[in-house]
Amino acid sequence: MQDRSEPAPTGAVLQVDVWRGDASGGELRRxxxxxxxxxTVLDVVTHIQREIEPDLAYRFACRVGMCGSCAxxxxxxxxxxxxxxxxxxxxxxxxxxxxxxNLPVIRDLATDMAxxxxxWARARGTFQPKDAPDGAVPAEFHVVPPSSPKxxxxxxxxxxxxxxxxxxxxxxxxxxxxxLGPAALNRAWTLVNDVRDGARQPRLDAVKGDAxxxxxxxxxxxxxxxxxxxxxxxxxxxxxxxxxxxxFGWDR
Amino acid sequence: xxxxxxxxxxxxWLAFAVLVHLVTILAAVQGGLSAAxxxxxxxxxxxxxxxxxxxxxxxxLHGAIGLRAVAAExxxxxxxxxxxxxxxxxxxxxxxxxxxxxxxxxx
Ligand code: SF4
Ligand code: SF4
Ligand code: FES
Numbered sequence: 159m160q161d162r163s164e165p166a167p168t169g170a171v172l173q174v175d176v177w178r179g180d181a182s183g184g185e186l187r188r189x190x191x192x193x194x195x196x197x198t199v200l201d202v203v204t205h206i207q208r209e210i211e212p213d214l215a216y217r218f219a220c221r222v223g224m225c226g227s228c229a230x231x232x233x234x235x236x237x238x239x240x241x242x243x244x245x246x247x248x249x250x251x252x253x254x255x256x257x258x259x260n261l262p263v264i265r266d267l268a269t270d271m272a273x274x275x276x277x278w279a280r281a282r283g284t285f286q287p288k289d290a291p292d293g294a295v296p297a298e299f300h301v302v303p304p305s306s307p308k309x310x311x312x313x314x315x316x317x318x319x320x321x322x323x324x325x326x327x328x329x330x331x332x333x334x335x336x337x338l339g340p341a342a343l344n345r346a347w348t349l350v351n352d353v354r355d356g357a358r359q360p361r362l363d364a365v366k367g368d369a370x371x372x373x374x375x376x377x378x379x380x381x382x383x384x385x386x387x388x389x390x391x392x393x394x395x396x397x398x399x400x401x402x403x404x405x406f407g408w409d410r
Numbered sequence: 411x412x413x414x415x416x417x418x419x420x421x422x423w424l425a426f427a428v429l430v431h432l433v434t435i436l437a438a439v440q441g442g443l444s445a446a447x448x449x450x451x452x453x454x455x456x457x458x459x460x461x462x463x464x465x466x467x468x469x470x471l472h473g474a475i476g477l478r479a480v481a482a483e484x485x486x487x488x489x490x491x492x493x494x495x496x497x498x499x500x501x502x503x504x505x506x507x508x509x510x511x512x513x514x515x516x517x
Binding site: 330333334366367368372373402405 | 412414415418479482483484488
């Protein structure tokens with residue numbers, strides 16, 4: 159079996175432009191990284207940090223697409239870097255890496271995710287048990303049949319890892335800094351469909367209007383780019399639909 | 411003010427009204443089109459007055475609320491006072507349309 163960590167037989171080299179800087183500004187700096195038969199964009203960043211410039215700031219944890227901490231802009235497009243193969247995105251051997259868009263930069267490839275998660279909180283993205291408003295574990299398990307439509311609607315968005323790829327890809331977030339954004343609204347829609355949740359009305363109130371789902375233009379970049387294959391755009395549409403009838407006092 | 415509700419209700423009504431409007435135009439030109447012929451149909455017709463007044467109201471509001479979003483996103487024009495101005499612009503535009511519809515009714 160081939161040793162995957164060996165350089166490709168050609169001795170090929172990747173040209174990697176990495177954005178270096180902080181909140182006050184920065185620039186691209188070029189690094190040469192050995193091309194390997196099998197390597198992810200995160201492997202490339204790690205190589206630069208370990209072998210070339212130890213002060214490069216970036217973030218990762220799980221390396222297997224679960225934690226959502228490794229997203230960056232790769233050749234102009236937000237991606238999860240731990241599960242993005244260099245071969246797929248840089249056929250010509252040139253990579254350009256920048257920090258996620260629409261978020262303040264801390265340093266180099268690390269952005270401050272606080273505004274992103276603050277918006278989850280504003281969209282009331284935490285489950286609030288109906289039977290135990292104080293957050294205690296309910297005495298009885300709530301049975302929600304997997305085949306019920308509400309359960310399926312909730313399941314559709316549950317796998318979000320909070321990577322911020324959709325948020326960085328949304329033009330409306332760029333144009334309207336108050337906009338809650340696709341991930342927070344996807345989370346709200348998931349909970350709106352959770353029959354065990356007791357905060358339906360306050361949540362619907364929190365996600366309507368100019369900073370909420372009604373700001374969305376349904377351009378679907380979020381759905382196109384979500385690495386988990388979720389459909390935040392569809393979630394926003396669901397919220398709009400539900401809110402429309404909700405205003406006239408008809409609630410499902 | 412729930413402008414987004416107005417935007418959706420007017421969108422639904424416009425989808426229907428534009429259709430009626432187009433079909434009416436197609437039907438109306440069948441027998442040749444003259445001012446006299448149009449006035450024949452619209453003069454004193456409360457139905458057409460109501461239809462076109464509602465059409466103009468929806469179009470005025472829908473257009474203004476749409477422009478409001480464009481102005482907010484591209485120019486950063488936001489705020490309650492501007493909202494009131496957009497509604498006023500919408501009603502003003504609607505007023506032109508309604509007065510035209512009334513002109514055909516009262517002619
Ligand atoms: S569909 Fe809506 S939330 Fe998704 S990227 Fe477009 S504007 Fe943003
Ligand atoms: S919806 Fe998708 S792209 Fe957005 S944060 Fe969740 S996993 Fe990432
Ligand atoms: S490092 Fe956890 S998702 Fe990429």
